[in-house]
Amino acid sequence: MTTYAIDLGHGCNFDGGAVGILKEENVINVVGRLVINKLLQLGHEVIEVRPVTANSTRHSLQQRCNTANAFKADVFVSIHANKHKGQAHGTEVFAISTKGRALAAKVLRNICSLGFFSRGVKNGSHLFVLKNTAMVAILIELFFLDSTKDVALYNAEKLATAIVEGLTAA
Numbered sequence: 661m662t663t664y665a666i667d668l669g670h671g672c673n674f675d676g677g678a679v680g681i682l683k684e685e686n687v688i689n690v691v692g693r694l695v696i697n698k699l700l701q702l703g704h705e706v707i708e709v710r711p712v713t714a715n716s717t718r719h720s721l722q723q724r725c726n727t728a729n730a731f732k733a734d735v736f737v738s739i740h741a742n743k744h745k746g747q748a749h750g751t752e753v754f755a756i757s758t759k760g761r762a763l764a765a766k767v768l769r770n771i772c773s774l775g776f777f778s779r780g781v782k783n784g785s786h787l788f789v790l791k792n793t794a795m796v797a798i799l800i801e802l803f804f805l806d807s808t809k810d811v812a813l814y815n816a817e818k819l820a821t822a823i824v825e826g827l828t829a830a
């Protein structure tokens with residue numbers, strides 16, 4: 661059994677995330693809930709780390725890290741979706757550590773098997789939640805919310821299954 665800290669990005673009073681053809685917050689909530697339920701069904705422990713309220717983005721992010729660290733989660737997974745003026749598409753997963761990058765690669769490969777373009781595993785050393793969590797940590801940018809190609813491929817159930825299989829692969 662593994663303890664997963666699942667970070668549903670944004671969704672904290674003032675912070676609703678990006679808006680493209682789809683809204684980041686809706687995608688995160690739907691895919692994230694499915695990921696959580698699937699992990700629980702497999703017998704893993706899940707800690708949801710998104711705070712209810714925050715005074716600032718930094719406070720929002722710090723609370724997520726504090727919760728994951730306090731519960732000594734084994735793995736931290738932050739779920740986001742991307743936006744770039746309709747000029748980009750595909751999936752990218754950020755990590756810092758060697759273990760994080762290995763896990764990111766598994767999740768990325770699985771998501772891209774659904775047809776999303778692989779933008780690669782990227783260095784997440786600028787990302788607050790990756791820098792300030794004590795465990796293996798990845799941040800998934802599922803796809804581009806403003807890409808018609810990506811939105812056509814979007815299927816929450818398939819995405820969640822791909823993520824969970826990537827996370828739990830031996």
Ligand SMILES: [Zn+2]
Nearest residue numbers: 669677740741
């Ligand atoms: Zn985001």
